[in-house]
Amino acid sequence: MLRLRRVAPTAALWADRATYDDRLIFHTEQWLRFVAETQRAEPVLATITDGPRTVGHFTGLVTKRYGLRILGSPMAGWTTSYLGFNLDPAVPRRAALEALMPFAFGELGCAHLEIRDRGLAETDLEGLGLRWAAAPTAVIDLGPPEDTLFAAMAGACRRNIRKAAKSGVVIEEAQPDDEAFADDFYHQLRDVFAKQNLVPTYSIERVRALIRNLAPAGHILLLRARDADGRCIATAVLPWYHRTMYFWGGASWREDQHLRPNEALIWHALRWAKERGVTEFDFVGGNSYKAKYGTTEVAVPWARRSRSPLVAGLRDAAKEGFALKQRAVARLTRVSP
Structure with a gap:
């Protein structure tokens, strides 16, 4: 036993x-x-x-x-x-x-x-x-050759990666001591949530804490996408360890998404991880948009x-209350000066 x-x-x-x-x-x-x-x-x-x-x-x-x-x-x-x-x-x-x-x-x-x-x-x-509750995640096996990984993506995704390069989008690996990175990421994240009339579910301090704790061991990759003028238009936070890299967070300015920086960020991360012997990329969730990268769904309940029963009810009520609070904060943010 x-x-x-x-x-x-x-x-x-x-x-x-x-x-x-x-x-x-x-x-x-x-x-x-x-x-x-x-x-x-x-x-x-x-x-x-x-x-x-x-x-x-x-x-x-x-x-x-x-x-x-x-x-x-x-x-x-x-x-x-x-x-x-x-x-x-x-x-x-x-x-x-x-x-x-x-x-x-x-x-x-x-x-x-x-x-x-x-x-x-x-x-x-x-x-x-x-x-x-079913809580599947989408993963990519990084074992195949790079050209096979690229071919497994949807045609539109491959075109978007090429478009980003032709538009002058450049992917930059930020250093862990780059204090501006967390600000860049979080400001873009707020823009992403604003599209759905929401606000981020965590503060910028959580981003800083993640980097501060993981960076000394070398377990985090921070990426920026810059446009042809050198302006940061998208970011990604990617912890990694042992055989897996994780997509902890990504964000971009809505006005620049036509340059397709998000696809370029993911493609850079896949190649970076593969070069270091990482064998799996985990998108941490099963949203349908991730399928374009050639993912496989894995069930993780x-x-x-x-x-x-009283405690179970309190847990469910807390979850519903958090969602209501998030929407209320978003409304206040929109009307505040």
Whole structure:
């Protein structure tokens, strides 16, 4: 029987966690510092044992809502795609999930649990008292040659990449200490959200915190697209680690989208990652516009369980309240001087 035991974050622990092939950037010390800082959450690291043998690790963070302890692995709104487990290939993920329940609600004393693990399938969740929603992501296998990757894109996407080059769009790799990058990205992001009468779901401080925590380890690529006059017209934030690069965020000025800088940014990122041995590009979500890049959809369910129906209701109400607040802020922004 598997058992979870909370452990302190020692150098030896981080070294052991880095030996698991299913490790992701979201399991790293740097990423957890970023989430803890921006969410005022407490990291929770646990070893998974089968008798005397360690067979994996669990990663999450505890936060409080309405005075209740909540274990997120991750929670929605944390701009963190997946957490969950790192496991020996012989250990079923369902077994690890079963062992997580008494740990979360017993040892940690939490009232609510949410988990999105890249390796979990919907069949792993059945019969465990969990609710879940389909949350697919779109990925690109970077294994094929560069010309094969380009040919797999939709014809219109390939034409747009060529158009960007002919229009004088140049992709620039920003340095992590470039303090203007976060400002460029966030101002463009506000323009993107304004198109839908919304405002960004996070502040510029989260962008700065992400760069500050990941840059020292070299785990982030920051890209700018400049037009023929040298003006920044689009940006992209791309964390990467082990075998995967992630599209954390991208933005562009609406008035310059006819120059197709977004497609040029993605094409540059794909080639950059491939040259460094990265084998997968994860768009972090399954929006239909991403299919033009030749993506494959991967199912990654987002599961949750509450200690009581009341807690589950509070969680749903909080989600609805956030959406209403976002729209209200957008309205105020539009009428403010």
